[in-house]
Amino acid sequence: MKNRYIANISYDGTNYYGWQVQSKHRTVQGEIQRVLTEITGQTAIVHGSGRTDAKVHAKGQVAHFDLAGNMRLDKLQTGLNALLDPDIRVNSIKQARSDFHARKSAVRKEYRYFIWNDRILMPFLRDYRTHILDRLDEVTMAKAARRLIGRHDFAAFSANPNREIEGTVRELYRLDVRRYGREIRIIAQGNGFLYKMVRSLAGFLIQVGIGKLGPADGPMILDTKTRTAVVPTAHPQGLFLWKVFY
């Protein structure tokens, strides 16, 4: 008889080849599984709510895993944090119903994309912000963002639409662009995101911000349902998986 656990996890993706286990590279999932085995003596797959790419961060990734026996939750959390490197932290662990699934049970996800829009990027933010020197017009970016909200085929904003087994239609509930001084924050909420979709949306919005594309281009690009070089993929280090809703 195994019990299911849910963990809320933060990580700095700088030194990892993304979330998903790879045979030759260090990944967040791989590290957590390795440490979990070290603590419990059991082999468990740590199922995340979704993958994140190399250098992408998470403030609130959620993952579930099954373990035999009864674990003391605080001991499990303390043990994981003691053995993991400080760039991965388990914020909380709780027991879950056996039908809970970190990916399938998620009803909404929030990503945040952070742009530093100034001549100099502070050293302390170098791994956590995309640096854009040209002054971005955040008002026009926000206009362009609003025209992408809703249920659409986002194939043109995905890196590899043919890979998506659940199709390429997703609903975007929220896509906000706001400036906070030298920083621009993009907040994206949706019922799911295609591969590299947030970075493609951010790449598109940056093009709008520097005046190379306009708000009307968003719906036109959606209509093509084809990814082209018109939409660049913004750098990974500005991206955070912020919150998963269940």
Place this chain on the structure above:
Amino acid sequence: MKNRYIANISYDGTNYYGWQVQSKHRTVQGEIQRVLTEITGQTAIVHGSGRTDAKVHAKGQVAHFDLAGNMRLDKLQTGLNALLDPDIRVNSIKQARSDFHARKSAVRKEYRYFIWNDRILMPFLRDYRTHILDRLDEVTMAKAARRLIGRHDFAAFSANPNREIEGTVRELYRLDVRRYGREIRIIAQGNGFLYKMVRSLAGFLIQVGIGKLGPADGPMILDTKTRTAVVPTAHPQGLFLWKVFY
């Protein structure tokens, strides 16, 4: 005929053996001097306002150096930032009077020490905060800090008082302790600081915060003029050289 320049510099000290040039290790001064030579073909000593230790950061370190010929300031700044790693940034460069000296002309310096006072330290702050799990009493810490303000012999709060060629008396203008949620910030301003003095003050204040020492212990420790194990040196990663006043 050489001209003197002043640079304002930020750096993340995590990957450096401190400010000062060392033959075998990578240092901030060493990197800037190397890149300066690469750009100008000239060898110049980059005189900082003071040293910082390994893993200590700077938001506003100030340094001066002399170069022959007339340099375009914006080109010099852009060139330095292009060749330096992104964990060192030159925020500004201006020309200085020939009698300006980054260390000797400084009239006041400000350091800030950041403590993360919660069970979990976010991965993104791991190199920029000292992590203290025990709940710190910031009100008592602030009281203890106020009793250290003024002109004193700070030998008991220095790592190596015999090394100080200008003696061990310094004036502390300001020593503030404030809590901002899970974070505690110590701001220290003085006319100069002894070797490891801010980290020793922070180490003392942390002992007060956890109740091992009290506000009355500060003046008593000062009076001993001797460094003992009663005052621990707080970790380097919480410390920032914040601003140098001229």
